[in-house]
Amino acid sequence: MIALIADDHPLFRVALSQACANILGSDALLLQAQNMQQLWPLLRAHPDTNFIFLDLKMPGSDGFTGLSALRTEYPDVPVIMVSAEENPVIIRQALTLGAAAYIPKSAPLELLSEAIAAVLNGDSWLPAELEQDVRNAKPLIDEDFAHRLEQLTPQQFRVLKMIADGLLNKQIAYEMNVQETTIKQHVSAILRKLNVNNRTLAGIMFEKLKLPESV
Numbered sequence: 298m299i300a301l302i303a304d305d306h307p308l309f310r311v312a313l314s315q316a317c318a319n320i321l322g323s324d325a326l327l328l329q330a331q332n333m334q335q336l337w338p339l340l341r342a343h344p345d346t347n348f349i350f351l352d353l354k355m356p357g358s359d360g361f362t363g364l365s366a367l368r369t370e371y372p373d374v375p376v377i378m379v380s381a382e383e384n385p386v387i388i389r390q391a392l393t394l395g396a397a398a399y400i401p402k403s404a405p406l407e408l409l410s411e412a413i414a415a416v417l418n419g420d421s422w423l424p425a426e427l428e429q430d431v432r433n434a435k436p437l438i439d440e441d442f443a444h445r446l447e448q449l450t451p452q453q454f455r456v457l458k459m460i461a462d463g464l465l466n467k468q469i470a471y472e473m474n475v476q477e478t479t480i481k482q483h484v485s486a487i488l489r490k491l492n493v494n495n496r497t498l499a500g501i502m503f504e505k506l507k508l509p510e511s512v
Contacts, residue, residue, distance in 0.1 A: 303332075304331070353382055354382075365446060376397060445491050456487060
């Protein structure tokens with residue numbers, strides 16, 4: 298059993314790691330990352346990871362961009378979002394974008410085993426007291442957009458992010474060390490998969506992955 302714990306708070310990482318060790322047993326490999334930059338090498342080294350704990354406001358991940366990138370690159374690895382944020386709209390958005398579970402940091406640790414068991418069984422999970430509010434919440438991102446986003450390859454997702462950052466094809470090609478014609482092909486595929494007519498609209502759609510300023 299391999300689990301990755303991605304959170305920028307050292308004490309919370311340690312507490313979560315200890316709780317997981319009690320639940321999963323001494324044979325479990327529990328790896329920690331304090332930002333997205335540390336998480337990617339760990340995943341490349343352990344592609345058979347069973348699940349990931351991901352802090353919503355993880356350094357290197359603007360809003361839900363980290364979750365979406367993980368779902369694009371490693372679609373078979375369940376992601377359990379962990380956050381102090383308990384806004385039902387935000388939780389609904391996390392689940393719409395592919396999170397397998399959402400655990401508020403205020404939740405008692407004994408609920409952790411329940412969440413892990415559900416995720417390993419292929420189910421989604423929320424604390425029971427939040428289910429009704431989350432079900433009734435209107436997501437900021439609809440399921441159609443989330444489905445279209447899932448169709449992007451990892452390379453296309455990276456190109457989309459750079460489009461949203463305002464980079465031109467030539468600049469993106471330089472950053473990815475490929476030919477500009479390759480980037481043009483990626484852009485065409487992105488527009489087709491997202492069902493938009495131009496790169497500006499594609500960038501606007503990517504911006505939806507970021508958290509509202511009020512959060």
